Amino acid sequence: MDKLGRQTWAFTSEPRLLATGTVAGKVEAEGPLGANFDVTVDDSSQGQSWEKAEQKLFASAAQTALVKAHKQASEIDLMVGSDLNAQLTSFYFGLRDFAIPALGVYSACSSITEGLALAGLAIDSQVANHVMVGTSSHNATAERQFRYPTEYGAQKPPTAQRTVTGSGVAILGREGGNVAVTHATIGQVVDYGITSPWEYGAAMAPAAARTIVAHLRETGRSLNDYDCVATGDLGRFGHAILLDLLAQDGLTVDTELTDCGILIFRQDQPEVFAGGSGAACSALVTFGYFLRNLEQGLWKRVLVAATGALLSTITAEQTESIPAISHAIALERKDG
Amino acid sequence: MDKLGRQTWAFTSEPRLLATGTVAGKVEAEGPLGANFDVTVDDSSQGQSWEKAEQKLFASAAQTALVKAHKQASEIDLMVGSDLNAQLTSFYFGLRDFAIPALGVYSACSSITEGLALAGLAIDSQVANHVMVGTSSHNATAERQFRYPTEYGAQKPPTAQRTVTGSGVAILGREGGNVAVTHATIGQVVDYGITSPWEYGAAMAPAAARTIVAHLRETGRSLNDYDCVATGDLGRFGHAILLDLLAQDGLTVDTELTDCGILIFRQDQPEVFAGGSGAACSALVTFGYFLRNLEQGLWKRVLVAATGALLSTITAEQTESIPAISHAIALERKDG
Numbered sequence: 197m198d199k200l201g202r203q204t205w206a207f208t209s210e211p212r213l214l215a216t217g218t219v220a221g222k223v224e225a226e227g228p229l230g231a232n233f234d235v236t237v238d239d240s241s242q243g244q245s246w247e248k249a250e251q252k253l254f255a256s257a258a259q260t261a262l263v264k265a266h267k268q269a270s271e272i273d274l275m276v277g278s279d280l281n282a283q284l285t286s287f288y289f290g291l292r293d294f295a296i297p298a299l300g301v302y303s304a305c306s307s308i309t310e311g312l313a314l315a316g317l318a319i320d321s322q323v324a325n326h327v328m329v330g331t332s333s334h335n336a337t338a339e340r341q342f343r344y345p346t347e348y349g350a351q352k353p354p355t356a357q358r359t360v361t362g363s364g365v366a367i368l369g370r371e372g373g374n375v376a377v378t379h380a381t382i383g384q385v386v387d388y389g390i391t392s393p394w395e396y397g398a399a400m401a402p403a404a405a406r407t408i409v410a411h412l413r414e415t416g417r418s419l420n421d422y423d424c425v426a427t428g429d430l431g432r433f434g435h436a437i438l439l440d441l442l443a444q445d446g447l448t449v450d451t452e453l454t455d456c457g458i459l460i461f462r463q464d465q466p467e468v469f470a471g472g473s474g475a476a477c478s479a480l481v482t483f484g485y486f487l488r489n490l491e492q493g494l495w496k497r498v499l500v501a502a503t504g505a506l507l508s509t510i511t512a513e514q515t516e517s518i519p520a521i522s523h524a525i526a527l528e529r530k531d532g
Numbered sequence: 533m534d535k536l537g538r539q540t541w542a543f544t545s546e547p548r549l550l551a552t553g554t555v556a557g558k559v560e561a562e563g564p565l566g567a568n569f570d571v572t573v574d575d576s577s578q579g580q581s582w583e584k585a586e587q588k589l590f591a592s593a594a595q596t597a598l599v600k601a602h603k604q605a606s607e608i609d610l611m612v613g614s615d616l617n618a619q620l621t622s623f624y625f626g627l628r629d630f631a632i633p634a635l636g637v638y639s640a641c642s643s644i645t646e647g648l649a650l651a652g653l654a655i656d657s658q659v660a661n662h663v664m665v666g667t668s669s670h671n672a673t674a675e676r677q678f679r680y681p682t683e684y685g686a687q688k689p690p691t692a693q694r695t696v697t698g699s700g701v702a703i704l705g706r707e708g709g710n711v712a713v714t715h716a717t718i719g720q721v722v723d724y725g726i727t728s729p730w731e732y733g734a735a736m737a738p739a740a741a742r743t744i745v746a747h748l749r750e751t752g753r754s755l756n757d758y759d760c761v762a763t764g765d766l767g768r769f770g771h772a773i774l775l776d777l778l779a780q781d782g783l784t785v786d787t788e789l790t791d792c793g794i795l796i797f798r799q800d801q802p803e804v805f806a807g808g809s810g811a812a813c814s815a816l817v818t819f820g821y822f823l824r825n826l827e828q829g830l831w832k833r834v835l836v837a838a839t840g841a842l843l844s845t846i847t848a849e850q851t852e853s854i855p856a857i858s859h860a861i862a863l864e865r866k867d868g
Contacts, residue, residue, distance in 0.1 A: 199658060202609055202633065289852065302638050341618075508619035
């Protein structure tokens with residue numbers, strides 16, 4: 197393990213991504229990456245409460261990852277997970293039957309990279325041989341919690357984003373697979389004073405810019421060292437702000453700089469507005485798309501800077517601003 | 533770093549607790565440990581929203597720990613924190629001005645030991661030199677979120693517990709101080725089917741028993757190897773259940789087996805019912821009391837198995853059971 201600067205961890209043992217499980221809702225399955233997901237669920241309520249449905253998505257993604265990794269739950273030393281529901285109930289309730297030592301984390305939609313950072317740390321430092329890490333989100337549980345129940349039919353501005361329904365889970369190990377988690381850059385809380393829950397992209401773009409800049413400075417890399425640099429869920433408006441902020445930092449962007457929230461939906465899909473969001477957004481795009489490009493040798497390196505808006509229902513009602521955070525993970529194809 | 537069994541991490545570099553900051557509310561300050569806390573706040577609302585007040589408690593504890601450690605925030609590589617508010621707003625909002633790389637964690641009232649486990653891991657694996665770890669809770673924010681706003685004056689049964697108002701923050705480093713974090717045992721989610729939000733102690737006791745038993749098995753230690761073994765916030769009823777469960781596992785208890793929720797209040801204080809609870813409960817008792825006994829050489833070793841009830845408002849309304857988790861931390865006095 198190496199500490200690079202103040203924020204970046206370099207995993208010298210290069211923990212491998214052994215297998216992933218991806219479960220996507222109907223709208224996500226109809227998006228451009230739909231064919232990449234392991235499981236798609238047509239009726240995302242599944243005849244129960246939305247919260248229960250989300251727990252099942254998470255359990256299904258975890259089960260799929262275990263099957264693909266040829267592992268039993270008893271072989272997993274640690275699971276690290278998160279979701280957007282208050283008190284992480286989708287993670288804790290959804291995975292309680294797996295009987296695996298569990299660490300709940302929360303950094304909103306940056307939780308998947310927070311989880312991957314801790315999974316990498318646990319393997320690299322040899323306190324775990326196999327770690328399961330994942331997140332879920334559900335459009336209806338998020339709408340009810342952070343905005344309005346979907347049944348209200350509230351109108352939304354074009355800067356709104358659609359919370360992704362789905363779950364992405366990965367199993368990391370010491371050996372196996374040809375993609376490694378090589379670095380994690382831990383983000384700081386950044387608050388630019390945005391207060392509108394329809395402007396998450398604007399609230400999160402500064403956090404993404406800071407983390408990307410810190411990652412490049414501390415690793416001595418440039419954007420061109422990556423085949424793809426992706427933020428989590430800034431959406432189209434937040435992405436444009438990010439480009440401005442990186443330009444202010446003197447970064448010329450001639451690599452593929454994109455955003456998981458933009459990639460997961462086609463712009464002409466109904467009600468996706470500025471793009472996807474939610475704790476599952478970066479997880480699905482990373483495990484279902486980036487990882488495949490790495491595994492197939494199309495890409496050598498990817499930097500994923502997932503982004504989280506750290507508001508709660510109560511802080512929004514109390515007209516507080518929306519702090520944000522972004523944790524970044526570098527993935528690299530290894531030959532052998 | 534050593535991995536002992538499936539759940540226990542042994543920190544070979546023995547990260548030290550350099551300093552702590554403890555801030556307590558009025559009722560906590562009037563309790564038997566009141567004289568141990570660094571700061572007590574008389575009016576816990578401080579003329580603002582309860583949520584804002586809790587954020588200030590957290591910031592005050594963090595600032596106190598920095599002052600006592602003779603550190604600037606810029607010297608801290610990482611902060612790991614949690615609170616009971618949805619989306620960890622006390623941690624993220626309260627500490628946003630410190631500009632330290634931040635990892636939010638959540639395991640309810642076991643969050644302080646989850647945080648200490650990750651802080652120990654980060655230092656032992658050399659990705660951080662100094663880590664700040666802490667939690668807060670506030671009686672009024674917790675009552676409003678999990679039960680009823682205090683203004684309703686709802687009646688409570690004797691098994692109810694009083695959420696502690698306060699915050700405990702520690703700064704860990706590689707050298708300095710004479711108390712080390714030597715082990716962490718990561719808990720699994722345990723669900724015994726309890727559904728009443730007035731029975732947290734009963735819901736959490738099985739999780740505590742499992743983690744304590746796993747810790748002893750994996751370290752090869754007995755209860756007698758500790759001067760004190762403390763659960764987090766089982767309260768008096770949960771503590772009695774724990775004793776039964778440990779006896780079923782064949783453990784004879786002749787060491788001091790206690791509970792932070794019992795220690796923090798006198799039984800005759802008004803409205804404390806079965807004892808304290810809340811994410812700050814174990815933090816205040818560990819940093820304000822256990823640590824002093826270790827520092828002063830009265831004790832050699834303490835095991836703190838903080839306990840978390842993993843319900844949310846929504847799961848409670850949906851009549852779900854209350855899963856629980858307990859992460860344990862071993863602290864040891866070092867001479868020099």
